[in-house]
Amino acid sequence: xxxxxxxxxxxxxxxxxxxxxxxxxxxxxxxxxxxxxxxxxxxxxxxxxxxxxxxxxxxxxxxxxxxxxxxxxxxxxxxxxxxxxxxxxxxxxxxxxxxxxxxxxxxxxxxxxxxxxxxxxxxxxxxxxxxxxxxxxxxxxxxxxxxxxxxxxxxxxxxxxxxxxxxxxxxxxxxxxxxxxxxxxxxxxxxxxxxxxxxxxxxxxxxxxxxxxxxxxxxxxxxxxxxxxxxxxxxxxxxxxxxxxxxxxxxxxxxxxxxxxxxxxxxxxxxxxxxxxxxxxxxxxxxxxxxxxxxxxxxxxxxxxxxxxxxxxxxxxxxxxxxxxxxxxxxxxxxxxxxxxxxxxxxxxxxxxxxxxxxxxxxxxxxxxxxxxxxxxxxxxxxxxxxxxxxxxxxxxxxxxxxxxxxxxxxxxxxxxxxxxxxxxxx
Amino acid sequence: xxxxxxxxxxxxxxxxxxxxxxxxxxxxxxxxxxxxxxxxxxxxxxxxxxxxxxxxxxxxxxxxxxxxxxxxxxxxxxxxxxxxxxxxxxxxxxxxxxxxxxxxxxxxxxxxxxxxxxxxxxxxxxxxxxxxxxxxxxxxxxxxxxxxxxxxxxxxxxxxxxxxxxxxxxxxxxxxxxxxxxxxxxxxxxxxxxxxxxxxxxxxxxxxxxxxxxxxxxxxxxxxxxxxxxxxxxxxxxxxxxxxxxxxxxxxxxxxxxxxxxxxxxxxxxxxxxxxxxxxxxxxxxxxxxxxxxxxxxxxxxxxxxxxxxxxxxxxxxxxxxxxxxxxxxxxxxxxxxxxxxxxxxxxxxxxxxxxxxxxxxxxxxxxxxxxxxxxxxxxxxxxxxxxxxxxxxxxxxxxxxxxxxxxxxxxxxxxxxxxxxxxxxxxxxxxxxxxxxxxxxxxxxxxxxxxxxxxxxxxxxxxxxxxxxxxxxxxxxxxxxxxxxxxxxxxxxxxxxxxxxxxxxxxxxxxxxxxxxxxxx
Numbered sequence: 050x051x052x053x054x055x056x057x058x059x060x061x062x063x064x065x066x067x068x069x070x071x072x073x074x075x076x077x078x079x080x081x082x083x084x085x086x087x088x089x090x091x092x093x094x095x096x097x098x099x100x101x102x103x104x105x106x107x108x109x110x111x112x113x114x115x116x117x118x119x120x121x122x123x124x125x126x127x128x129x130x131x132x133x134x135x136x137x138x139x140x141x142x143x144x145x146x147x148x149x150x151x152x153x154x155x156x157x158x159x160x161x162x163x164x165x166x167x168x169x170x171x172x173x174x175x176x177x178x179x180x181x182x183x184x185x186x187x188x189x190x191x192x193x194x195x196x197x198x199x200x201x202x203x204x205x206x207x208x209x210x211x212x213x214x215x216x217x218x219x220x221x222x223x224x225x226x227x228x229x230x231x232x233x234x235x236x237x238x239x240x241x242x243x244x245x246x247x248x249x250x251x252x253x254x255x256x257x258x259x260x261x262x263x264x265x266x267x268x269x270x271x272x273x274x275x276x277x278x279x280x281x282x283x284x285x286x287x288x289x290x291x292x293x294x295x296x297x298x299x300x301x302x303x304x305x306x307x308x309x310x311x312x313x314x315x316x317x318x319x320x321x322x323x324x325x326x327x328x329x330x331x332x333x334x335x336x337x338x339x340x341x342x343x344x345x346x347x348x349x350x351x352x353x354x355x356x357x358x359x360x361x362x363x364x365x366x367x368x369x370x371x372x373x374x375x376x377x378x379x380x381x382x383x384x385x386x387x388x389x390x391x392x393x394x395x396x397x398x399x400x401x402x403x404x405x406x407x408x409x410x411x412x413x414x415x416x417x418x419x420x421x422x423x424x425x426x427x428x429x430x431x432x433x434x435x436x437x438x439x440x441x442x443x444x445x446x447x448x449x450x451x452x453x454x455x456x457x458x459x460x461x462x463x464x465x466x467x468x469x470x471x472x473x474x475x476x
Numbered sequence: 477x478x479x480x481x482x483x484x485x486x487x488x489x490x491x492x493x494x495x496x497x498x499x500x501x502x503x504x505x506x507x508x509x510x511x512x513x514x515x516x517x518x519x520x521x522x523x524x525x526x527x528x529x530x531x532x533x534x535x536x537x538x539x540x541x542x543x544x545x546x547x548x549x550x551x552x553x554x555x556x557x558x559x560x561x562x563x564x565x566x567x568x569x570x571x572x573x574x575x576x577x578x579x580x581x582x583x584x585x586x587x588x589x590x591x592x593x594x595x596x597x598x599x600x601x602x603x604x605x606x607x608x609x610x611x612x613x614x615x616x617x618x619x620x621x622x623x624x625x626x627x628x629x630x631x632x633x634x635x636x637x638x639x640x641x642x643x644x645x646x647x648x649x650x651x652x653x654x655x656x657x658x659x660x661x662x663x664x665x666x667x668x669x670x671x672x673x674x675x676x677x678x679x680x681x682x683x684x685x686x687x688x689x690x691x692x693x694x695x696x697x698x699x700x701x702x703x704x705x706x707x708x709x710x711x712x713x714x715x716x717x718x719x720x721x722x723x724x725x726x727x728x729x730x731x732x733x734x735x736x737x738x739x740x741x742x743x744x745x746x747x748x749x750x751x752x753x754x755x756x757x758x759x760x761x762x763x764x765x766x767x768x769x770x771x772x773x774x775x776x777x778x779x780x781x782x783x784x785x786x787x788x789x790x791x792x793x794x795x796x797x798x799x800x801x802x803x804x805x806x807x808x809x810x811x812x813x814x815x816x817x818x819x820x821x822x823x824x825x826x827x828x829x830x831x832x833x834x835x836x837x838x839x840x841x842x843x844x845x846x847x848x849x850x851x852x853x854x855x856x857x858x859x860x861x862x863x864x865x866x867x868x869x870x871x872x873x874x875x876x877x878x879x880x881x882x883x884x885x886x887x888x889x890x891x892x893x894x895x896x897x898x899x900x901x902x903x904x905x906x907x908x909x910x911x912x913x914x915x916x917x918x919x920x921x922x923x924x925x926x927x928x929x930x931x932x933x934x935x936x937x938x939x940x941x942x943x944x945x946x947x948x949x950x951x952x953x954x955x956x957x958x959x960x961x962x963x964x965x966x967x968x969x970x971x972x973x974x975x976x977x978x979x980x981x982x983x984x985x986x987x988x989x990x991x992x993x994x995x996x997x998x
Contacts, residue, residue, distance in 0.1 A: 053507045053524035053602065054580070055500055058533065059587055065536040066556040072648075073553030112551055113656050113951035115918050120884040121943030126907040128810060129801020130878040130894055137891040167557035168564075 074173065080105045081169065085177045089327075089464050101174045104164040179331050182471040200291040209288025218287035226285060231275045238271040302340040302384050304376050304393035305329070305358065310347035310367040312400040317429045321396035323463050324427055328394055329355070331471070340389075342379060346372035352379065369401045369437060370408040377416050391421040399428045399435045406440040413441075418448050425470045426454040489779040496788070498591040503528075506595045507602065513774050514603040518847055519767065521606040522579040522621060526598065529584050534574070535559045537584055541750070542574040544582060545628045547635035547742070549651055575601035577609040577753070579621040592788040595781070599771040604764030611855050612759070614752035618662075624749060631742045638735050650736050653955035654722060654743035659917055661722035661744035662751045691730065717921040717936065721956070722747070724922050730931060731961035740959070755858045755913060762816010763854050765797055769817070799875060810907075818871045819862070823849055826868065833869060864908035869900045879906045884942075918945055920966070932963035939970040953980040 074081060084103045169177070205218055245264045248256060305325050309318065329341060343358035344350050347365035350372040376393060384391060401409070418424060426441055428434070438454075445452045455466045492509065493502050507526065514521070529537065539556035540546040575583040583601040585594055609615050638647045654661075718724045722744040726737050753760070772789050775781050781789075799814040800806040826834045827846035834842050841849055853866055878894040879902060893899030893906070909915055924934040933956070937945060945968060957964045957980040966978040 053504075053511065053526055055503050055507070055526045055528070057500070058527045058529045058584075061529075061533070065533070066539050066553060068548045069539070069550060069553030070556055071553070072548060072550035072644075073557060076550045076648075110554060111948070112652075113948035113955070114659060115920055115949060115952055116946040117918060117940075118944045118946040118949075121939065122881070122883045122941040123943065124892065124906045124909070125880050125882065126810070126877055126903060126910055127802035127880060128799050128875045128877055129803065129807075130876040131801070131803075133878055133891045133894055135891055135893055135896070135899055138888040139891070140888050165554075165558065167561045 074169065077105055077110060078177070080109065082177050082180070085174060086464060088174075089178065099174075100168050100170045102166060102168050104166045107165045110165055175330060178327075182331060182468065199294050201294050203290050203292035205287045206290040207284065207287060209290070213288040213291075215287045215289050219281065219285050222285040222287060223281040226282060227278050227280075231278055234271050234274050238268065238275070241268045241271065300339075300388055301390040301392060302342060303328070304342045304344060304379075304391070306372045306376065306393060306395040307343075307345045307358070308347070308367060308369070308372075308397040308400070309345045309363045310400065311364040312367060313398050317398050320429045320457060320460060320463060321427070323460070324396055324457070324467060325358070325394065327463065327467050331467075340384070342376070344372050344375055344379075346375075350375040367397075367400050367402065368405050369397065370405050370412055373409055373412045373417060377412065380417075380420060386420045393417070393421055393424045395424070395426045397426075397428060397437065399430045399432070399437055401435065401437040403436050406436040409437065410440040410444055413444050413452070414447060418444070418451050421451065424448075424452050426452075427457050427466060427470075428454070429457045431458045491782045491785070492780050493591060494782055494784070496590045496592065496784075498589070498594045500528075502591060503585075503594055503598070506591075507598050509775065509780055510595070510599050510603060510771055513771055514599075514607075514767070517767075517770070518851065519603050519607040520610055521603060522581040522610050524602040524606060525580040525582045526602060527582060527584050528587055530587055531563070534584065534586050535563060537574050542576045542584075543628055544576070544625065545632050547632045547651075548639075549655075550648065551652075551655060573597040573601045575605045576624075577605075577615060577619055577621055577749075578624045579610075581606040581609065581621070590788065592781075592785050593792060595775075595785075596768050596772065596789055596792055600764045600768035603771065604767040605760060607767075608756075608760050608763045608854060611851070612752070612756060613856055614756055614858055618752045619749050627745065631746065634738065634742065638739065642735065647739065649958065650739045651743065653958045654740050656952045656955040657721050657725075657959075658743055658747040660920065661720060661747040663720045663723070664913070691728065691732075712923075713925045713927050714922060717923045719919075719921045720744075721920070721922060721935075725956075725959050728925070729960050732959065752858075755860075755911075758812040758816040758819075758859045758911065759854065759857065759862050760816070761813045762818075762820050765793075765813050765817040766820040766850075769793055769821075801876075810910075814875070815863075815871075818874060819866050819868075820850060820853070822868050822871050823853060823866060825870075831870075837868060859911035860908050860913075863911060864904065867904045867907065869895070872900055872903055877903050877907065879903050915940060918943075930963055931961075932965060933960045935964070935966045937966060937968040939968060939975065942970045942975075944968065944976070950978060950980065953978055957981065 081103050084105075085101060088101045205215060241264050245261065245268065248261055248264065305328070307318075307321055307325065313321075341355070343353050343355060345353055345358055345363070346367075346369070347363055348368045348371065352375065372395070380386070380391060413424070428438055434456075441452075441454050445454055453470050455470060457463060457466050492505050495502075503526065507524070511524075535556060537544075538559045539552050546552065573583055573585060575581065581602065583597070583606075585597055589597065609619075609621060615621075635647060635651075714724070722740055725732075726740040726744065729737075729740075732740070772781070772786070772793075776786050797811070797814045797817050799811045800808075823841065824846045826838055826841050827844050827849050830842040853862065857865060872895040876895055879892045879899070881890040881892045883890075893902035895903065919938045919940065920935055921938075922933065923936045926932045926934075935956070949966070953964050953966055964980045966980075967974050968976040968978075
């Protein structure tokens with residue numbers, strides 16, 4: 050009559066609160082952003098790959114309701130009396146409204162003083178970090194987009210062209226089919242072989258040759274029957290299936306140029322690395338298909354991978370134009386402007402061979418800037434600017450929309466400058 | 477409360493299991509045995525739906541107050557983050573169970589629990605709470621267990637629909653404001669109409685139109701000569717003070733759109749569903765604790781569980797009903813589990829082993845059938861009256877209850893009464909009063925609407941022992957203002973004297989008052 054049902058719900062989703070959680074984050078975006086900004090300045094470079102613990106003053110997020118305040122006359126019943134008798138009078142604790150023996154009310158308001166703390170994931174961290182930012186001058190280069198496709202693996206199919214046969218899958222199927230179809234015969238075969246052996250072991254007087262012959266014949270028949278099963282059949286065949294996917298038309302390439310010469314101190318490099326790291330994560334986040342080229346230079350430039358770019362050391366003098374020239378070459382070779390949006394960011398401490406700065410200016414003005422969407426330059430130095438900065442100022446004057454430059458003095462500047470350079474432009 | 481483990485009286489059965497691991501078969505077997513014993517004790521329950529969930533899912537359940545479906549709102553997200561943070565940092569353990577008042581009665585069991593814990597939870601939630609939900613008069617009056625899930629689904633769909641049509645933000649604003657008033661969404665003395673999702677859905681559109689029509693009538697702006705005359709006669713609207721603020725707003729707020737009224741109604745209806753819970757905490761938790769204790773002991777007596785099982789059970793049981801003394805750093809008020817458990821246990825003791833004191837204090841209980849007495853006590857009271865009726869001198873002595881009087885104007889606390897002969901009655905009344913809803917929440921009612929003038933709404937706060945409102949009051953008034961759409965006033969009275977006035981939006985008094993002062997002195 051009275052029934053209980055036991056239900057296993059563990060396989061149901063555990064993210065029932067996801068929507069409410071997102072609503073909460075959305076509502077307190079301002080607070081969270083502030084916390085994220087602070088966190089970026091405090092974090093080490095290798096530290097961007099995880100979430101963050103966020104604190105918001107409880108005052109700001111409380112849900113108000115009518116309740117009793119302090120004051121008035123109250124009678125409160127408490128447990129655990131030890132020495133009190135009726136009529137005792139106890140002085141209230143001085144200074145502060147803290148009700149020693151408080152009721153629920155008092156503990157509620159006590160709790161209200163604390164900050165409300167919770168964690169956000171790495172994804173959310175980055176989302177808050179990079180909100181409202183975008184790559185400037187993103188032009189849709191869709192000349193080639195119509196006939197640009199990639200083929201992606203999309204499972205298996207049982208029809209297809211011979212070139213697409215998946216050998217392993219097909220043989221697996223064949224094997225399974227052979228096992229399935231020959232099961233009865235092979236079981237009998239085993240039986241026959243066992244009987245044969247038994248019979249042959251018997252004393253010659255008891256041995257029945259007729260039976261042996263019969264068994265031998267059956268054995269042969271079974272073996273041919275099993276042998277007749279085709280090793281591979283048409284319906285065993287499996288083909289790789291590929292799906293045609295259009296290439297996204299927003300192909301973009303980002304050049305990161307950094308000075309790693311002897312004049313760059315470790316601290317300067319750290320700041321530069323942070324800037325690029327921010328940039329790199331930003332790109333990876335905003336654009337699914339994006340190439341990044343890392344070029345570091347001292348007197349000569351070298352294209353390196355991400356790991357080497359951030360974590361290897363070199364010394365020597367400085368010739369900035371070597372990096373610019375290399376970038377120019379790479380653009381020509383691999384990134385035709387008809388198909389790619391080209392962005393570049395350069396970090397340096399401002400040191401350069403004096404003779405080289407005009408060359409840089411010429412390179413930028415004549416060959417690089419006409420083909421790039423945006424070129425940003427950060428100079429990490431507390432000192433006065435040198436020739437390179439002044440040369441770049443000229444560049445900025447002639448290409449105000451494509452060229453931006455900022456100075457960074459210490460770590461605290463990185464994020465504000467980054468935001469400034471990549472702020473979403475309101476048009 | 478001392479707990480002794482005596483050897484089984486009549487070991488007629490083999491233990492169901494000696495393992496501490498739970499399996500589905502064992503849970504079913506335990507449920508079957510516990511259910512059978514519960515019926516011997518006349519526990520009348522809704523069918524049970526026992527759901528095994530993970531700790532993550534428990535956190536989800538937590539943040540929606542156990543409601544299996546709920547509309548979306550940021551405050552539930554906040555609750556979730558808070559639970560998650562506290563749990564992951566080890567500041568709190570998760571409750572072993574959550575149970576909600578519905579038919580079937582849904583109880584959540586965490587997969588991390590041992591078999592003994594699962595058995596405790598089944599006894600506590602599926603037979604203790606469940607029978608309370610089904611038989612206590614407040615729950616019978618205020619909630620319809622068979623309809624609640626459907627209603628929650630309706631509410632969720634309706635809110636989502638509004639979000640699609642009017643935007644998340646617009647919906648959120650109304651819900652925020654309603655949540656601020658959700659404790660003021662019940663008529664305490666009127667019996668509510670039962671919730672029915674099907675009816676709600678069917679009538680909702682009809683109601684929208686009808687409601688709007690009514691509101692329009694009330695706010696018709698061209699007064700006729702006849703009405704002017706009426707106006708003198710019927711100066712006040714509402715005629716009687718209204719304690720159900722949300723209901724009044726739903727029916728009378730001049731500017732709300734029909735869908736906004738429906739949202740007010742949804743928050744009101746759901747708050748109403750939780751209303752009995754707020755008033756029967758001691759009774760409900762005490763009842764469930766008393767029964768998990770009694771059922772487990774009966775199982776042990778009959779040999780269904782062994783000593784190891786009982787030790788684990790008793791250790792959990794004693795931490796559940798532990799009451800830290802007032803001067804402990806763990807003290808955060810009276811533990812409702814302890815108080816309730818002690819009162820029910822003492823009721824049984826008075827029936828079975830009465831003393832002279834009991835004969836003097838509870839002549840109508842002594843010697844009666846203990847099951848009759850306990851069921852009657854569970855069915856017909858709420859915390860306030862339950863304590864007033866049944867808190868015995870023995871329980872007061874055991875818990876060493878004492879009564880502290882705190883007057884804001886005095887530099888000292890005064891011990892008014894303790895657990896001794898002259899003090900029992902006073903301690904008991906004071907404790908009962910502590911569970912009186914108007915002691916816990918300020919008494920605020922709507923007393924006036926200025927129908928022909930600025931359409932302002934006036935609330936009256938009647939102070940209890942001159943206790944003022946908290947500092948969130950103005951924030952709440954901002955929400956009332958959002959719902960009402962015109963000026964809102966709140967007057968706080970101590971007796972007949974108006975002690976403080978609030979106004980939303982804040983009054984520009986500084987300009988008027990000095991000029992009056994000035995005139996007076998000219």
